[in-house]
Amino acid sequence: MKKFSFILLIFLCFACKKGSDIAIAEVYGKKLYLSDIKEIIPPNLSEEDSVDFIQQYAEQWCKEKVILHEANKHLSFKERDFSKQIKQFREQLIINAYYDKITADSSFHHIPQREVVAFMEKNGMRSDIDKEIIKLNYVKLSQKSKLIPQIKAILFDDEKRISEKAKIEKLCGDSIEYYIEDDKWFYLDEIAAELPLRIANKSSIRAQNQYFEVEENRFHYLIVLLDYRAKQTNSEISNSEYRNVRLLLEQQRKREFFQQKSDQLYQKAKKEKKVIIFQ
Secondary structure (H helix, E strand, O other), X not given: OHHHHHHHHHHHHHHOOOOOOOEEEEEOOXXXXXXXXXXOOOOOOOHHHHHHHHHHHXXXXXXXXXXXXXXXXXXXXXXXXXXXXXXXXXXXXXXXXXXXXXXXXXXXXOOOHHHHHHHHHHOOOOOOEOXXXXXXXXXXXXXXXXXXXXXXXXXXXXHHHXXXXXXXXXXHHHOOEEEOOOOOOEEHHHHHHHOOOOOOOHHHHHOOOEEEEEEEOOEEEEEEEEEEEOOEOOOOOOHHHHHHHHXXXXXXXXXXXXXXXXXXXXXXXXXXXXXXXXX
């Protein structure tokens, strides 16, 4: 019956003459009209889904209005006065909109490739990689170790591996060898000589961690591959690195342009006696 009423409301809303409206909820005298949410109803919804959307929206609106009513009862006028913050926020939004408008022409702020390359070289972002390198965590245990399930549960969970490193380190006191830091690169050939590591798709490591559990020569290995880089000469730049640096330089150039524009406007206003600082 409730859904039938909402379906009827929707029908009436779309069938009614321009200027008429229908209230669908009321809280402490404040009404929510169907016209208030008509424009935000997602297109191409079925009749039933539209009804569900309106019902959920109306219920959330009612909850917010109840809380707002209670807040207004218990807060003083001063505690409820956000006019200063609203004014500052509005002014900042206007400045941001002006910034977006005057820096919208991307051709004006285009960064040529030579500048991107120069920036990367200056900041050590184009170092040669003479061999394949890899980042990893691993724990080497005895095959009979009772800690294997406990360490594996932490090491093979991306969140726990980071948040519970101290616990891993404590547990690894019983291990033969381990490494659980995330920031060091190793040569892949040297790691492969020490660990039973056979990687089928190396490039996929950059997108997602890979996990290996291997038993070999009476040892049990738990290995997490975190990142991988192939050989790279000084003339090679990955597309993602190039895009990120170019975007960084473009944003920097836009900020510099906006700062210059702001200074020019301020000096112009001062020259025209539109700026007065009272002593």
